[in-house]
Amino acid sequence: MPTLKPRKRPKQQRSRETYDAIVAATTRVLKREGYEKASTNRIAEVAGVSVGSLYQYFPNKQALVIAVVERHSDQLIAMLERTIADLGAAPIPDAVRTFVRAMLAAHALDPQLHRVLVQQVMHIGLEHTRKFDRRAQQLVRAYLEAHADEVLPDDYDTAAFVLCHAVDAVIHMAVLESDASAAKLEDGTLEREICALVLRYLLGSAD
Amino acid sequence: MPTLKPRKRPKQQRSRETYDAIVAATTRVLKREGYEKASTNRIAEVAGVSVGSLYQYFPNKQALVIAVVERHSDQLIAMLERTIADLGAAPIPDAVRTFVRAMLAAHALDPQLHRVLVQQVMHIGLEHTRKFDRRAQQLVRAYLEAHADEVLPDDYDTAAFVLCHAVDAVIHMAVLESDASAAKLEDGTLEREICALVLRYLLGSAD
DNA sequence: TACAAAAGCGAGCGGTCGCTCACATTATAA
DNA sequence: TTATAATGTGAGCGACCGCTCGCTTTTGTA
Incomplete structure (x- = not known):
C-alpha cells in the first residue's frame, strides 16, 4: 500500500x-467522463498543468481521487x-422531517459527482467514501439515546445503522434513476x- | 455500443x-482479484483456455462480465x-418475516461475488445489475396491492420502491462490513x- | 479413411496507462 | 545581483490492456 499523502506541500x-x-x-473529469477515462494525463x-506537476502533489492516482472524495464528503x-x-x-416528527430533508439536500448538492463516487469509486477508498x-449514524444514534423514553427501538446502534442506510439508499436510488422516481423527488412524495x-x-x- | 451477445454458440x-x-x-477472478485485475488474458x-477461445464466445470483456452478472442475479x-x-x-407479519429472510438468504448465497458486482461492476451494466x-419490487408491489385494505401506505409503487431499497441496502451494508454488523447478522438482531x-x-x- | 466444420491456440499489434526524470522557469533570501 | 529553493515541464519508459488472426487440432459425418 503506497502512501496517500501529498509528496510536497504547496x-x-x-x-x-x-x-x-x-x-x-x-472532479470535473470524473463527473464528465467517468472514472475509467480519468487518466492522470x-x-x-x-x-x-503538466503531469509532472500533478505528481509533485499527489503520489499516485488513488491519492488524487481520495482528495476529491474527502472534499465532497466533508461538504456533505x-x-x-x-x-x-x-x-x-x-419533537420527534419535526426532527425526523428535518433530518430527511437534510439527507435529500446532501444528495442534491452535487448529484453527478455523488453518483460517480458511489458507483465507480467506492472500492478505491471505502474508508473515505463512508x-x-x-x-450520520453517530448523529442519529446520539439523538435516539437522548430520546430513549419516547422511542420504540432500544438498540440504538442497530437502529441508527438501519435508519441511516435505509434513508440513504432510498434517496440515492431515486437520484440515480432518471425516470419515474425522479418525479417523486420533485413533488414531496418520496420525502x-x-x-x-x-x-x-x-x-x-407517522402522526 | 458493441454487441453483447456471444459471437458463436457452443x-x-x-x-x-x-x-x-x-x-x-x-467469477473466480472477479471475486479473488477484483475487477481491475480481471484482464481477459x-x-x-x-x-x-487461450484468449482466442475466449473471444470466440464473448465479443468483448463487457459481455463476459454481464454473463456473470446475469447468472448471479438469475440465481437470486x-x-x-x-x-x-x-x-x-x-398474514402480513409472517409474510414480511419470510420476505426479509429471503433477502438475507439471497445476500448469503455468494456474498463475495455480490459485493464485487455491486461495488465495482455496477457501472458496466446498470440494467443488468438491477x-x-x-x-423484488414487482413482487412486493403485487403483495401490497393484494393486501390493500390491511396496509397503511396507499401508493404501492412508492412503497415497494422504498421498502425494497431500504431492506436491500441495510442487508448489503451489513454484509460489506466485517466488524460489528456482521455479528448482528449472525444472531437475529438485524433480521x-x-x-x-x-x-x-x-x-x-410490529406485533 | 477423407474431409469439412467446429473448436482451440497464443504471439503479438496498436494503444493507453501510471508515472519518472533530466531539465527549464520562477520566486525568495543573502 | 546572485545563489538556492520552489515550482513547472513533457517526452517517453515499461507495463499492461483488449483484442485479432493465421494457424493447428479435434470432432462429426460420409
Missing part, C-alpha cells in the same frame, strides 16, 4: 493554485451538521414516504 | 465446457421467487430490526 501562492486546479480538474491537461457532513445542530429539543455514513418509514419505525405512527 | 460438448469454464473463471489463463431471483411464491394468503431489484422497520411502516406496529 508553499507559495502559485503552487496552491496549481494544487486546487488539479483537484478541481479531477487527461486530468493534468484539463487542469492546464458540514451541511448535515449545520441543519441538525440544535435539533435535540425538537465518512459521511458514519457521521413524505421516507418520513413515514422512519417515524413509524421510531414511534409506531 | 455446439459440441467440448465447447460448452469451455464456455462454462470461462464464465466460472471470470488473466481470465483465459485461469480458465485453462429464482431463490426469491421460490420462497415467496405462495405467500399471498399468509434486475434483482426490479423483480428482527429490519422486520420491525417494514412491519411498522406497513401496519404501524
